[in-house]
Amino acid sequence: MGEEFQTVKVAVVQASPVLFDREATIEKTCRLIREVGDQGVNLVLFPEAFIPAYPRGLGFGAVVGSRSAAGRRTFERYWANAVQVPSPATEALGKAAREAGVYLAIGIIERDSRFSQGTLYCTLLYFSPNGELLGKHRKLKPTASERLIWGEGDGSTMPVFETTIGRIGGLICWENYMPLARMAMYGKGVEIYLAPTADHRETWQSTLRHIACEGRCFVLGCNQFVTKDMYPADLEGLDDLNELTEIMCRGGSAIISPFGEVLAGPLYDQEGILFADLDLAEIARGKFDFDVAGHYARPDVFQLVVNERPFHPVVTKNDE
Numbered sequence: 001m002g003e004e005f006q007t008v009k010v011a012v013v014q015a016s017p018v019l020f021d022r023e024a025t026i027e028k029t030c031r032l033i034r035e036v037g038d039q040g041v042n043l044v045l046f047p048e049a050f051i052p053a054y055p056r057g058l059g060f061g062a063v064v065g066s067r068s069a070a071g072r073r074t075f076e077r078y079w080a081n082a083v084q085v086p087s088p089a090t091e092a093l094g095k096a097a098r099e100a101g102v103y104l105a106i107g108i109i110e111r112d113s114r115f116s117q118g119t120l121y122c123t124l125l126y127f128s129p130n131g132e133l134l135g136k137h138r139k140l141k142p143t144a145s146e147r148l149i150w151g152e153g154d155g156s157t158m159p160v161f162e163t164t165i166g167r168i169g170g171l172i173c174w175e176n177y178m179p180l181a182r183m184a185m186y187g188k189g190v191e192i193y194l195a196p197t198a199d200h201r202e203t204w205q206s207t208l209r210h211i212a213c214e215g216r217c218f219v220l221g222c223n224q225f226v227t228k229d230m231y232p233a234d235l236e237g238l239d240d241l242n243e244l245t246e247i248m249c250r251g252g253s254a255i256i257s258p259f260g261e262v263l264a265g266p267l268y269d270q271e272g273i274l275f276a277d278l279d280l281a282e283i284a285r286g287k288f289d290f291d292v293a294g295h296y297a298r299p300d301v302f303q304l305v306v307n308e309r310p311f312h313p314v315v316t317k318n319d320e
Contacts, residue, residue, distance in 0.1 A: 005281035008165045011036040011044045012222045012274040014253040014267050019053040020232050022081040030096035037100025042165050046106040047224045048172050048196040049122055052081035056248050057241045074237045082111035082120050098131030107196045119151040135159045139172045156310035160188035170194030184306045186215045186293040191283055193217045200250040205266055212256040216286035218278045219256040224249050225271050258286040
């Protein structure tokens with residue numbers, strides 16, 4: 001008989017968080033997970049930095065050589081609503097995944113709980129249908145002003161998970177412009193590639209389609225839909241938004257086939273959920289003539305070395 005390929009039903013949730021409110025956003029998230037679970041979905045993806053917010057437009061009171069007291073308080077509020085891993089917040093997400101019977105991937109702002117307990121990371125969490133936290137990916141390189149508020153991940157959180165619905169992994173936002181980071185995913189055989197983002201430009205669609213064709217994988221792109229009036233009225237720094245448009249993030253979520261064909265979306269200017277049935281046999285058909293980490297690679301000319309060791313700022317050594 002040979003290998004039998006399955007069809008996987010996926011959902012991409014384009015929504016807004018309850019900005020700067022971890023508990024309220026988790027409550028909304030769990031409701032949305034139950035909603036897609038009722039549709040017989042196998043995998044659901046939420047956007048980058050969904051809990052508690054992608055703080056678009058905020059300057060945190062910083063310019064070169066100076067920080068303000070008000071900006072520090074804005075960061076304090078962001079920090080206070082970030083997610084520790086593990087914590088009651090991750091337990092609630094795992095429970096929702098278990099009750100819905102879905103694989104769940106969701107962007108959070110992670111608060112370091114091991115070392116300084118101060119640094120925040122832009123992180124993608126993965127949960128199994130039994131509610132287990134499978135692992136996480138920390139964004140390797142925050143972009144531009146994101147570097148002010150987020151730390152950098154390392155190679156120890158670059159997973160591709162072997163699951164009952166295929167190999168799942170991915171990168172966050174502009175990491176997807178890093179050719180070597182993409183190649184690391186391809187080298188692990190990613191089949192369902194997750195690309196949560198904050199980029200709502202139409203040009204982002206070209207990136208999603210390129211990754212799908214390059215990796216011969218399904219690509220799920222997911223973004224938020226956010227307007228100015230969703231920001232808390234008492235948030236310090238709101239004056240930073242005065243000159244910006246009312247729609248802060250248009251969305252642009254989409255689902256792409258291994259041949260670069262758009263299966264759903266792109267969705268703009270509203271909240272919504274995209275669904276698609278992924279025929280995993282398309283991956284094999286696509287690799288007939290192009291396999292970037294296989295027969296189309298030239299390891300005699302090019303090789304990528306990925307350092308997956310964790311890097312810790314403090315290492316203790318006890319002499320015996």
